[in-house]
Amino acid sequence: MSEFAFELELCAALEARREGILARQLGGSVASPGSRILDVVYIEPGPEFDRRTTITADSIPDAALEADVGTGRARYWKDCFDCHPKRARRAVERAVEIGFFESERRNGREYVRQVARYPDWYGKLVGIENKPDLGRPGDLEAQLRLDASLALVDEAVLATESYVTRAHLNRIPEAVGVWRVHRDETAPTGGDTGPVDDAIEIEVIRDPAPLPNMTAGIEPLEYHPGRTDIAVVSPERKARARRRLAERAYGKGWRTYEFPACAACAPLERDGATLPHCRWADRVVDASSECGPACPGYEPVEEPTIRVDLEAERDERTAWVADPAGKRRRQSGLDRFS
Structure with a gap:
């Protein structure tokens, strides 16, 4: 089974069984951004x-x-930021666009305020590394050692379809949990065969141990013969990175895939997800990397044969709200003042 398919089916199964937010392919490093990508974050x-959800x-x-923008008195936007002006400008425009800031003009200057206090909305963060075939581990051990030593997430888990031996367990940090994913190969695959429920069973081989996210973390940067270059990440930097990770997961979700414009593609329902x-x-x-004229089974059509609003599906099946009412005192965008 491909890692992509494994990842989607695992996300569908977890979404059906747990409350909360799931997202795929998010940055899991701090000192070297982009060097560690977490397959799934819960x-x-x-x-x-x-x-x-209301914001x-x-x-x-x-x-x-x-x-330094609060919910009370609006402030001149340039006085609120301690970063490059271009980054601040982009942040203001995006925050107004999505409804987190409201903006008003006074004497040719733009003033901003938050529409609501930023809430304490996220609890435990779990990073899940997907490796369906442990016979092809790649950089698995190094990735999991980074997760355990940096402790950006509260728990780290390895998910696999392979039979897990004691040798496998001995090669990964003790704090990392291990799930074995069993798939029901006889289950119907959706489309004309009808819906599918609970096609995946998750067997807990080892529970994850809590990681010390409140203390400084060690992030390996480069491995050399006889030594490893590291960075010490302070608790404050980790706290900011955890908030960024949670926010990215909230907005992105895990339904970031596409449906190909190919007649051979049919909907597969897994635990209520298409x-x-x-x-x-x-x-x-x-579809973004495998489908197209180079595929021998490609049957081009003008539009995808599957018509599913993935955002609406997420809205229906989770506590995330696709179109919140928001808390802006007045609906206004930056273009109002141009």
Whole structure:
């Protein structure tokens, strides 16, 4: 099974069984941004999760959250930021666009305020590394060692379809949990065969241990013979990175795939989620990288044969709200003042 298909089906199964937010392919490093990508991130709801859903469906820019902008008196936007003016300008425009800031003009100057206090909306963060075939581990050990030593997430888990041996367990940090994913190969695949429920069973081989996210973390940067270059990441930097990770997950979700314009593609329902299934390849496919004229089974059509609003599906099946009412005192965009 491809890692892409494994990832989508696991996300569908977790979404059906847990409350909270799931997202795919998010940055999991701090000192070297982009060097570690977490396959799946699960965000457990915090005490004020419901308040977060009323503000915006999108990720709130980190610069907007760090700015000295409150919910009371509006302030001149340039006085609120301690960063490059271009970054501040982009943050203001995006925050106004998504409804987190409201903007007003006074004597030719733009003033901003938050529409609502930023809530304490996220709890435990779980990073899930997907490796369906442990016979082809790639950089698995190094990735999981980074997750455990940096402790950006509260828990780290390895998910696999392979039979897990003691040798496998001994090669990864003890704090990392291990799930074995069992798939029901006899289950119907959706489309004309009808809906599918609970086609995946998750067997817990080892529970994850809590990671020390409140203390400084160690992030490996480069490996050399006899030494490893590292960075010490302070608790404060980790806290900001955790907030960025949670916000990115909230806005992005895990339904970031496309349906190909190919007659061979049919809907696959897994735990209530609609996935792109190729009848020719007999598996879930990544339309952005696998589908097209180079594929022997490609049957071009003008438009995708699957018509599913993935945002509406997420809205219906989770606590995330696609179109919140928002809290702006007046609906206004920057173009109002141009």
